[in-house]
Amino acid sequence: MASMIIHVDANDPRPIYRQVADEIRALIASGALRTGDALPPVRQVAADLGVNLNTIATAYRELQDEGLITVRHGARALVASRTTSTARGTKESESRELRRSLRTVLTKLVLAGLPRSQIMSQVSEELRELTKGSR
């Protein structure tokens, strides 16, 4: 998938590099990007989005640190195999952080006044969206 459309939103409070990383993560999770697929070059993404090159490099580095992609000097970045990435760890600390993030967002949804049932269906809907590609 050469094009790989990514969007960034200036009104989104997340830092740009994280918006980019989050979008690529979602593409991998959904199966739109599969093991062995090449990611577009940092320079191209930066040019497309009109942002600094370092910003995209930071996003790729974050994905690499998570084991989701492999970056080889001079070559295109590739989506890593799932076994590779999950074998690599899901270390306790990561899992603890994910749990914390989950709790934080659920707390806010509760405080926003949403009933449990509605929260559950939002979650279910998002999961369907996320995994609607192949798997």
Added chain:
Amino acid sequence: MASMIIHVDANDPRPIYRQVADEIRALIASGALRTGDALPPVRQVAADLGVNLNTIATAYRELQDEGLITVRHGARALVASRTTSTARGTKESESRELRRSLRTVLTKLVLAGLPRSQIMSQVSEELRELTKGSR
């Protein structure tokens, strides 16, 4: 609840003031802190956690800005009534952001290799924890 135990974790990537705010938010969501309850003084929390007074003051200000607590100058900070806080808005932009946060954390859980069913039960468990007080 006189003691109101709050913890901060130096390894947690969130800034301390946000960890504190997140914990208090959870206490309010769970009903451990109810409308009209007094929060412990800024100085006491700061001393307990061994952090600076201003750090806690920032957390309280964030909660005040969200309408969850009311802070009056020489008086204790109090948990605001839910009607007050929800009347305050639940603006579109907020709910859009909450949805984005939810998607982001769910994506990471999927990539960590958890099956949908297990994610759903984690969510359900967290919600049970969060709302186990009164509501």
Added chain:
Amino acid sequence: MASMIIHVDANDPRPIYRQVADEIRALIASGALRTGDALPPVRQVAADLGVNLNTIATAYRELQDEGLITVRHGARALVASRTTSTARGTKESESRELRRSLRTVLTKLVLAGLPRSQIMSQVSEELRELTKGSR
């Protein structure tokens, strides 16, 4: 507008950060600062006024919370579009507070002995000043 002159007055009872926020608000209202314009860096304003960096950061944060400016981490603070900021809410409570502030200041003008006609012309004059830029 590269310079953007801001003044603070030590005899003014308002805290410095609020004086700064109030001045920038007036510059935005008057059109001297328009959507997309960059605000001067926090450090520069602080140096110019001879106050601490955090004081100015607090002012910028207040403006950001009101939706008047957008602040992105490593980038300059920018004046937000008016649609963005007004879409954000104009909640009831805000307008009630504005009304109260208006009543308070008008009361004081009356007690200072100014006749209604003179108060009206002062108001009119201020409004002309405030909106003399574009709109």
Added chain:
Amino acid sequence: MASMIIHVDANDPRPIYRQVADEIRALIASGALRTGDALPPVRQVAADLGVNLNTIATAYRELQDEGLITVRHGARALVASRTTSTARGTKESESRELRRSLRTVLTKLVLAGLPRSQIMSQVSEELRELTKGSR
């Protein structure tokens, strides 16, 4: 006027002492309280409102500092004559501050999106309310 009904609102961001002072100022401006009228004792107001005695004393002191009332040791506070209070000053600094307050609130009304005409009529309406008693 012995009763002199005053209200304080816990959701009002103004400090309580100022809410009280503002209300009494409005009563004087409207003519509901006239030169020579006695204000209720500090203790009674404090008891009626269920607030600390010092809070009301602070409000009375502020009004005394402005020359609006005279407080004699052991006797009731009395509304001062207008000539007394205006003769006393309307010092430049006060007038400058009033002008600043006026500009601040008008700025916020403009930024809230109200057209000039609507602001002018709000001002006019408030002035009518304020001076609807005798004068």
Added chain:
DNA sequence: GTGGTCTAGACCACG
């Protein structure tokens, strides 16, 4: 180089 967070400690405003 930009804004964000945190600290240590002083002083003020409010009740």
Added chain:
DNA sequence: GTGGTCTAGACCACC
């Protein structure tokens, strides 16, 4: 005694 403001200076996150 409560929370608010300000300072001086350090270090981090982001672009």
